[in-house]
Amino acid sequence: MTAGEVCSTLQNRLPEIKIELQRGQVGDPWILVQPADLLTVLQILKQDLGLNYLACLSAIDYGTNLGVVYQLRSLSTKFEIMVKTLTSKNNPLVPSLTNLYPAAGWFEREAYDLLGVNFQDHPDLRRIMMPEDWVGHPLRKDYQPPAEYHGIPCDRPDTHQLLQQLHITQQPDKVGTTTTSEVGKTPAGNTDNPGSKSPLE
């Protein structure tokens, strides 16, 4: 079964619900549903089409919207589809799938932690990767890390600036002396030594 067939089956079953089949320039197609219709659609997918395995649940920051993407699979008839729902970034509310697919429990915790999607009726929605008192959702595109966390500075030195400083302070190599850049290298005169050759050659 392809995503197009699944989409038309769904549309026939639920004529009053808006279901769209979308795809990018390349890659897999997906079925777009509204968050309010999500549970109805997934119930049909699970019970009637046998998509009983939630392979993956991801959340994405699309700028103004947050997307939640479900990879559903049928282990018996061996096909899989991608279902997506979009919610506003200011009030991201999506129904939880924990009753349909218990595996969603932890996936949703991760999506909540890193992207701040609120899952309605989730039994245990708390952070999973970040500490519990962390502020903000790090995978959002507009996320600014805090200056410090319990006295630990979170900012990093500017790598480009650091490299420039290193180049400025590095002295030019003098002929005949071992400089820092040569440490660990084989001395130039020793290349014929068979012991220095890689065993793979």
Add this chain to the structure above:
Amino acid sequence: MTKLMIETLGTESTVVNMGPQHPSTHGVISLRLQLKGEVIEAIDPNVGYLHRSIEKISELTQYTGFIPYTDRVDYLSAMFGNQAWCMAVEKLLGIQVPRRAEYLRVIACELNRIINHLIACGTMAMDLGAFTPFLHGIREREKVNDIMEKICGARLNYNYMRFGGVSRDFIRGLDKEILAFVDRFKKFLPEFNRLITGNEIFEKRLIHIGVISPELAIAYGLGGPNLRASGIDFDLRRDFPYSVYPEFKFRVVTGEGYRGEVGDSFARYMVRIEEMEESAKIIRQAIEGLPEGDYQTKLLRNPVVPAGEVYSHVESTRGEMGFYVVSNGTDTAYRTKIRTGSFTAMSILPKIVPGLMVADLVALFGSLDVVAPEVDR
């Protein structure tokens, strides 16, 4: 007097932190246990200690530059991270991988599977107090590591695959060396089985412990050996064929009640042992049928990927490893989500652990073969 003390004091549950630095948790994972005596009433796995934000790094690194990071998702089976990522980007770019490269990938992946299962079975025995099998496993693993070093130049974080192929071809004589290893390995497995699998104490620690029913395994999204040990005949290599796996004959090992029942810890252990055998079979077929040709397609070093979304998955050693990649038409991914087998295996713990003894939790945890960096990414 003693009786009086118990009556007046009573018993109450205690909360114990198992980890984050506990030898049996295989990495930095903390399990908060609520105990009544030695019986676990509730468990709250506390993960995230090894969160390295690899998904965020993928949004800042070019597609090619992210390949070495995929090694670090699961350091014990780095080849599968490589393959899943490369397959995702190849799907977006529409690249055809040469047949020889696909064969080289399969050989490398199956060798990696042997490495991983040797460690899994060895550490599991070590958790239960048997140290010798671990050393035997490590000894054999070193031999595969030597081969891996000759394949890709690294022993742990391989960084072997490239978009449209692999980084280098086999050096001369390596195919014979791998075949010789496969022959030796055939003798090693019975030796390992004699050493530990038939051991009565080992078996008694595992049978009927942490039984996962097929329904539960599907509901919690378990994958790989953990799913198959519950009696579900499913393998991505066969059921969603990728690479050149359809060209090989191999058996999908499905758990049965070896000594106890389907889905117990011993079944998970046995599935891994038998899978090593199957991997060796695949390697032999791949070496014997290794076609001539290119090992890489010519490709720009930093490809610009058209906008699109893709989900690619491979049968990793710990279940499904999936990369959901969203591209926005530049040379850097817009979003990458990495789905790993250990994550779902951890999420099932609160469901099956209550009622077990603490010592049984160690056996169950070992049989699930969870690797902490893969949970946290």
